[in-house]
Amino acid sequence: MFTFPADPQEIVDERARQFTACGIPARVVAAARDEIDDMWGMGPGGWVPVWARHAERADRDGDLLLSALCWGAARFPALATPGRRFAYEQQLECYLAAAPRFRAAFKRQILHIPWADGTTDGTTDGTTPVPVHFLRRPYGRPRGVLILSGGVDTWKMDLHRLASATALATGLLVAAIDMPGTGESAVPLTSGADRILAGLAERLRAEHALPVGFLGLSFGGHWAAKLALLGEVDAAVDLGGPTGAAGEPVDVLNLPYGMAGIIGNALHLDALPTPAQVAEQLQAFSLRAQGLLDRPDGAPLLAVNGADDQYIPRGDTTGLAGRPGTAVWLVRGATHCAPERFRPVILAIWGWLTARLTARPATALAERAARLPLTPHLVTPHLSPRA
DSSP states (O other): OOOOOOOHHHHHHHHHHHHHHHTOOHHHHHHHHHHOOBSSOOSTTBHHHHHHHHHHHHHHTTOHHHHHHHHHHHHOSOSOSHHHHHHHHHHHHHHHHHGGGOSSEEEEEEEEEEOOSSSOTTOBTTEEEEEEEEEEOSSSOOSOEEEEEOOSSOOTTTTHHHHHHHHHHHOOEEEEEOOTTSTTOSSOOOTTTHHHHHHHHHHHHHHHOSOEEEEEETHHHHHHHHHHHHTOSSEEEEESOOOOTTOOOOOGGGOSTTHHHHHHHHTTOSSSOOHHHHHHHHHHHOTTTTTGGGOSOOOOEEEEEETTOSSSOTHHHHTTTTSTTEEEEEETTOOTTOGGGHHHHHHHHHHHHHHHHSOOHHHHHHHHHHHTTTGGGBSOGGGSTTO
16 A cells, blocks of 8 residues: 555545545535645644544534544545554444444444455455445335445545435445455455355345346446446446456556546555556456457446546447447546436436346336436437436
């Protein structure tokens, strides 16, 4: 793990919409921005101490979930310092303390999934522990299982609001996880780590006797696309994931807002990646280079992103459009993961997923209704939700 150049005010400005969407009030985000003057230091204006003060204030006020979310902001964007590792421990402690008050029924479980990549990193007896946060409606039987994963810097507890809303709105059992290389994952980010996620899907399908879907945001969308192409899940949604589908170059080392350092930490590197390492990793993670785009089989896949993504080439989304069983939605005037239109996007995603994981005439009708608010915001007719 390592620190890297990053301007704290720029980071807060760029992530403000994300922090508020996760549940941190805008006034708290604005106050933190005004107080922070150091990304990595532990002085009064340091990133971790500032967010820690807001977390402790929320704790004193009895709002344990907000405290957990502020501790999550404190550990952002990577566990590169002792202060951030402490903040992450505090986030988990506060989150679990808040769980009895969640609207959705909650259970935490650590599953041991087979994993052997030629190293001993994160393995015990050929398995790796995968902490899973399950959320479901407090009544009735789930209609399917949905694995939910964020990306390299937004992890399972940060996505609580989305996980809870998805469980309550769809009736699916949501299994929130940290993707390999992040959060509580014990293994580094590697191109072959989809085997852990495939093993998790297989385990959940066997234990619950239900279809299993995958919703991945940002880099989590890479895993969604790969698992669908391999047919390891019953349906998947890739929201803003890098895929290499069009073979467009990505200048990783010059991505904004410290993204090269964030990815390097997920890879468990000790410093920023070199140009040679970047080229090697881009090739390794490219789904086109892996030959997966030529497969005639697989599972239904929905690929969604903003048309003006600041990190991912447009072709990483649109390049999936020719695959059978794949729909592509490109959202006009939106950036990475389309936060500017997130409500109509997620509503349409819920409709798409439930229609495929719980196929009934009613869910097909609900899918058509759920996508109506999104349709005017799509870039071109040939990328419409009817694809």
